[in-house]
Amino acid sequence: MFFEKISAIPFEGPGSNNPLAFQYYDPKKIVLGKSMKDHLKFAASYWHTFCAGGSDMFGVETLDKSFGGKEPIEIYINKVRAAFEFMEKLGIPYFCFHDADIAPQGETLAETQAALDKIVPVIESEMRRTGIRCLWGTANLFSHPRYMCGAGTSPNPDAFAYAAAQIKKALEITVRLGGSGYVFWGGREGYDTLLNTDMGFELDNMAYLMRLAVDYGRGIGFEGDFYIEPKPKEPTKHQYDFDVSTVLAFLRKYGLDQDFKMNVEANHATLAGHTFQHELATARVNGAFGSIDANQGDMLLGWDTDQFPTNLYDTTMCMYEVLKAGGFKTGGLNFDAKARRASNTFEDLFACYIAGMDAFAFGLLVAAKLIEDRALDSFIENRYSGYQSGIGQKIAGRETSLAELSGYILEKGAAQPTQSGAQEKLESVINHYIVKVAASL
Ligand code: XUL
């Protein structure tokens, strides 16, 4: 055991003052006909949770995550055991991983792959023991110096080839572990200056790498979704996968839109100048909603702080979008979030997940109530009701022309005044529902 002092985290309800208990996340509670556990499909991010120890540009790690291991393989085997104990105690049903998170990096590709082949069976046995499943896998195509100018978009074909080799292996592992998604986050797929960049060539190559991945993945029996995770900047100044709309245009241009959906990350949305809800809604209305990287940024900081999500307003609007999208299919809610550097104990790490899981459970309850009561739907329906009759119906049915519309207005003389958008009233409705749900628990 790695976390002896911490036992399985119970649901104790909002009256509890036990910091190691859930107040809102009751996995068995039925909401809109489905358990909270099935609605939320929580996943742990292997990299932040079991690898990153809090180092930043100014200082070293504040929490040792070698889990008592001395030699590299031993460290990574211990990581697996610690990870599954951690997830089991929290009742987290899924995990997400990069190839580089789960095994030590060798000097050569063959060495790295041999290390992966040693660790993957350990993961499999822990999966069998606990019933915890793999949500998605990915390849880390951004940390090593070979990827300093990108992977699929590198000017160096050897970097492209190395990336392809890593993707091949990461896909094989994802399939072997039964993952339902495979993620492309465009690590360094972007540029810092056009003075040295052939943008069109780089985009064509990036699409080709994805095409190769889809063809190989489908060939080895991967039936899940490929995801792109949009992010506007960091590490490069201009990331090619800026936001959901940019990625949709890219996928459609290269004919990849049937195989790819979006993995929307909250802090990436805000870096792009969007709300998290905007990005989720853009994915949803385009039939491209896939999965979520749950976290939150700091509005006063201009970088990806990957904080644990605790803002109830944001979790409410996120779960509202998830419910509107018909819930998760292949995707889930991966906490791509890390403890603050000064939260340097394993108890803090448990508390981080409890805070995030509770915030999303509460958000789900509010969102479900908003939907059940049609609190926003009836207003929105009424707002567009002019399109149900007369000239509006003709527009909605695509049965009119510029000449007819012009004649209609010429005859009327002026347009009808538009009804109020009532933004403040609706914002108050959301507040009211948050308070109402809290009071009902
Ligand atoms: C980086 C990020 C990644 C991806 C997976 O900002 O979010 O962790 O989620 O590569």
Ligand code: CO
């Ligand atoms: Co992410």
